[in-house]
Amino acid sequence: MPAWIGAVVFDFDPLPGCRIEVSHIIETLASAGITKTPIVLSPGKKHQGGVHLYLRDPGRDWDIKLPAFNLPNLKHIDVRRGNYVLLPPSTINGQEYQWYDDGQEAWALGTVELAEVPAQWLVPAKAGSLEAFTAGADLEAAIEKLAQKCRPCDADFVQQALIGHWPEKQVDGIDRSGAEYRLARICQEAGLSPSETAVVVQFSAVHQAKFGERRDEQERLESVVEAAFQARTGKQPAPQVPVGKIWSADELAKAELPEPSWLLPGLLPAQGLTVLAGRPKVGKYWLALDIALSLAAGREVLGLRPPAEAPTLYIALEDNPRRLKNRLEMARLPAPRDGLITTTFPGMPRALEELDKLIPRYGLKLIVVDTWGRFRPARRGKSSDIYAQDYQEISAFKQLLDTHGVAGLLVHHLNQAKDVEHWTDRILGTTGLIGGPDTLLALSRAPQGAVLRAIGRDVPEAEWAVKFEGYRWRMLGSAETVLLSEARKQVLEALHLLNGGTPQEVADYTGKPPGTVRRLLAHLHRDGQVVKVKGRYYPVEGLIIKHQGNVVEVNFTQLNPTRGEDDTNDNN
Numbered sequence: 001m002p003a004w005i006g007a008v009v010f011d012f013d014p015l016p017g018c019r020i021e022v023s024h025i026i027e028t029l030a031s032a033g034i035t036k037t038p039i040v041l042s043p044g045k046k047h048q049g050g051v052h053l054y055l056r057d058p059g060r061d062w063d064i065k066l067p068a069f070n071l072p073n074l075k076h077i078d079v080r081r082g083n084y085v086l087l088p089p090s091t092i093n094g095q096e097y098q099w100y101d102d103g104q105e106a107w108a109l110g111t112v113e114l115a116e117v118p119a120q121w122l123v124p125a126k127a128g129s130l131e132a133f134t135a136g137a138d139l140e141a142a143i144e145k146l147a148q149k150c151r152p153c154d155a156d157f158v159q160q161a162l163i164g165h166w167p168e169k170q171v172d173g174i175d176r177s178g179a180e181y182r183l184a185r186i187c188q189e190a191g192l193s194p195s196e197t198a199v200v201v202q203f204s205a206v207h208q209a210k211f212g213e214r215r216d217e218q219e220r221l222e223s224v225v226e227a228a229f230q231a232r233t234g235k236q237p238a239p240q241v242p243v244g245k246i247w248s249a250d251e252l253a254k255a256e257l258p259e260p261s262w263l264l265p266g267l268l269p270a271q272g273l274t275v276l277a278g279r280p281k282v283g284k285y286w287l288a289l290d291i292a293l294s295l296a297a298g299r300e301v302l303g304l305r306p307p308a309e310a311p312t313l314y315i316a317l318e319d320n321p322r323r324l325k326n327r328l329e330m331a332r333l334p335a336p337r338d339g340l341i342t343t344t345f346p347g348m349p350r351a352l353e354e355l356d357k358l359i360p361r362y363g364l365k366l367i368v369v370d371t372w373g374r375f376r377p378a379r380r381g382k383s384s385d386i387y388a389q390d391y392q393e394i395s396a397f398k399q400l401l402d403t404h405g406v407a408g409l410l411v412h413h414l415n416q417a418k419d420v421e422h423w424t425d426r427i428l429g430t431t432g433l434i435g436g437p438d439t440l441l442a443l444s445r446a447p448q449g450a451v452l453r454a455i456g457r458d459v460p461e462a463e464w465a466v467k468f469e470g471y472r473w474r475m476l477g478s479a480e481t482v483l484l485s486e487a488r489k490q491v492l493e494a495l496h497l498l499n500g501g502t503p504q505e506v507a508d509y510t511g512k513p514p515g516t517v518r519r520l521l522a523h524l525h526r527d528g529q530v531v532k533v534k535g536r537y538y539p540v541e542g543l544i545i546k547h548q549g550n551v552v553e554v555n556f557t558q559l560n561p562t563r564g565e566d567d568t569n570d571n572n
Contacts, residue, residue, distance in 0.1 A: 007038075007114055008064065009085045010053040011078040015342065018073035020051055022100055028069055029053075029115075037115035039107045040088060043095030051100075056114040057081060062122045070361065139203055142187075142196035149190035158186060161206045178350050179206045260458045263295055263366060263407055264304045269458050270365070271405050272438035273398040275372070277412045277427045283450075284443050285370060287473050288411050289314060289327060292368045296339035302452075302466070303475040310365035311338035313358065315345045317374035331471035338362075348377050348393060352400050359404045367401070370411040391432030398436060414442060423453055443473075449486070451479045487512070488529075491520045492539055495530065500538040 014020045022039065029037070034055075042050035058064070064079050087109070088097040099108040106112075143162065150158055161183045183204060187197040201207050247255070261270040268274055268291070278284035287302075294301035298309035316324060320343055328335060340362060345351060355367060369375045376393045401408045413428040420426055423442055427434050434440065439456030443466070450468065452475070455461040464475050465482035476482045494509045495501060503521055507514040521537050524530045530537045 006057050007054045007109075008057040008117065009080040010055070010066075011080055011085075012051040012053065012071070013075045013078065014050055014073045015075045020071060020073050022051060024071050025051055025053065028071065032118040032120070034115045034118065036107060036112050038109050038112050039100035041098045041100055043092055043097060052085065052097075054109065054114060055117045058117050058122055061125055062117075063125045064117060064121055065123045066121055074361075138196075139199050142192055142200050145192060145196070146187055146190050146200060149192075150186050151189070154186050158183065162200075162204050164205055178346065180204075181350070261307075263306055263310055264291070264301065265307070266462075267302070267304060267441075267454060267459065268407065268409070269438060269456070270310075270407055271402065272457075273394070273401055273408045273410065273436070274439040274441060274456070275410045275412050275427065275433075275437045276441045276443065277414050278443040279414050279416075279445075282443055282445055283468050283473065284411055285318075286327070286331065286468070286471055287443060288368050288370055288409060289316075289324075290331065290333060290472055291409065292341075292366065293328075293333045293336065293339040295366055297334035297336040299334055302473055309336070309338065311340070311363050312366040312368065313340045313342070313362070313364050314368045314370070315375070316341060316343050316370050317345065318371055319343055327471070333472075340364075345375075347375055348396065351375060352396060355400060356404075359406060364404075364406060366407045366409065368409045368411070372410040372412045375410075387430040387432040389432075390430045391436055394433055394436030398438075410437070414444065424455065449479075449482070487516070487520050488524060491517065491524065492529065495537060495539045500536050502536055506537070 012020050012025065022041070025039075029035075038054035040052040040054070042052065064081075066077060066079070069077065086092070086097055088099050090097050099106040099111075101107070146158060147155075157179075161179055180201060183206065184197055184201050187200055192200065262268065263270050276284055276288060290301050292312040292314040295306050295310040296312045298306055300306075324341060324343070327333070346354060358364065359367075377389075397408060397410075412433075414426045415428045417426050424434055424440055427440065427442065437456075439454065439459050442453045444451055444453070450466045450473075452464045452466045452473075453462070454464075463479035465477055465479045466473050466475055468474075490510050490512075491506055494506045498505060498509060501509070503518045504514055506512075506521070507517040510517065512520075521530060521532075525532055525537070528540065530539055532538075
């Protein structure tokens with residue numbers, strides 16, 4: 001874009017896979033007093049759906065500070081002053097940039113006059129603040145200090161950030177904005193001062209690649225360094241937590257306190273963090289997607305009806321749009337307007353910054369992350385630090401949810417352990433990950449059927465039998481009642497057909513694990529439905545009766561148990 005045009009460009013970037021409607025931008029402009037100005041529509045995979053808005057540059061005496069725009073699908077706005085912008089008919093990936101056309105004329109430079117930047121968007125320029133911020137900092141000395149003090153695991157990234165090539169696409173999963181922030185954090189951790197950090201970031205390859213000679217680099221540089229130092233040094237004052245009300249036990253016992261609120265009654269609280277874990281391919285992803293979209297539509301899920309509709313965001317980091325569309329059709333799931341889905345999202349910690357903006361923008365009540373392994377930061381440091389990392393990462397996400405008063409559902413995995421003290425010990429990770437969430441759910445399959453287990457601060461421990469049909473999960477009732485009843489029928493049927501048998505014989509006949517069969521036979525024996533004679537079990541009905549405390553032989557030659565010989569010593 002030639003400098004003589006004298007324009008400032010507002011680059012409206014959409015959320016991944018979304019499009020910003022020009023009509024929404026025009027409405028926003030009208031509310032600020034702008035009726036018409038040149039507008040360009042962006043093409044290409046990354047830029048598709050973006051909009052470039054051209055206004056007259058107010059001059060070097062003014063900086064631009066935009067208000068918060070409540071535009072659907074808006075990710076962020078870049079303000080471009082004094083550097084390149086592609087104009088129609090430029091192309092990217094074979095597709096052309098186009099001037100917006102309202103059906104009467106194209107809103108193009110030379111056809112439509114540049115509108116003035118609204119006065120409410122302008123603030124006086126801070127003369128020389130960039131120079132003052134980096135004053136006294138020696139670039140070479142700062143880089144040398146950084147090279148000596150940064151951690152070995154960060155050395156390659158630091159060199160890439162300082163002198164590497166930074167194209168517009170991501171490098172090793174991190175984009176240029178994220179790389180700037182990470183470089184500033186590493187500088188701070190290495191002991192560099194704010195001015196030393198500023199000068200390192202300012203002259204780094206990643207900063208120059210993105211901003212070059214842009215006049216708004218001043219504000220960006222200051223915010224990058226400020227964010228890095230506030231995050232680590234406690235520059236922001238620690239929150240003052242007051243002493244809460246001190247209750248007497250008697251007073252608390254008599255108090256009338258509000259009941260917890262729910263997204264799904266008795267299963268998913270309306271605030272706090274829930275983890276849904278399961279083995280690969282068990283069906284937890286179907287359940288998570290069903291919960292997200294059914295809650296957004298206010299429809300029943302798992303046989304539970306939500307109290308109200310709840311806008312949701314489903315972050316599907318292991319799926320793509322085509323596969324998700326197929327799942328919606330296969331399961332006949334609702335497609336509500338408030339059920340938001342994305343397959344691309346930054347990992348932590350940047351993810352928390354994005355969610356902090358998205359939650360109020362869309363009024364979100366539930367955020368589903370599929371999966372936690374793709375969402376959390378990459379592992380670092382010694383294995384002895386993993387507990388602390390698990391707890392810190394979970395706590396950071398939970399704190400965001402609690403701050404906004406919303407719920408989160410993390411999809412995670414179960415390990416292969418079998419001999420565990422409690423089912424929660426099968427959730428993959430350390431006790432730091434298990435102890436941080438408010439609620440734990442686990443979905444598992446067994447020979448007798450599938451089970452959904454739950455435990456939490458407001459959720460009493462429970463196990464439900466569930467069934468996967470029509471690509472949706474449905475609760476059948478208490479696992480002990482439903483699964484045991486069905487399994488008992490199968491064992492009793494086997495005993496009738498075998499004319500009695502040992503646990504191993506029944507296991508071979510039914511295909512159930514021997515341990516499961518032994519437990520079922522013990523339940524049946526306790527309830528008086530079978531008798532045990534010399535290690536073999538027999539159905540009671542019509543075969544054996546009790547008489548004066550002894551097992552009495554009946555005239556049934558296939559069984560022929562010995563009178564009174566019952567090695568259980570219970571006289572049954």
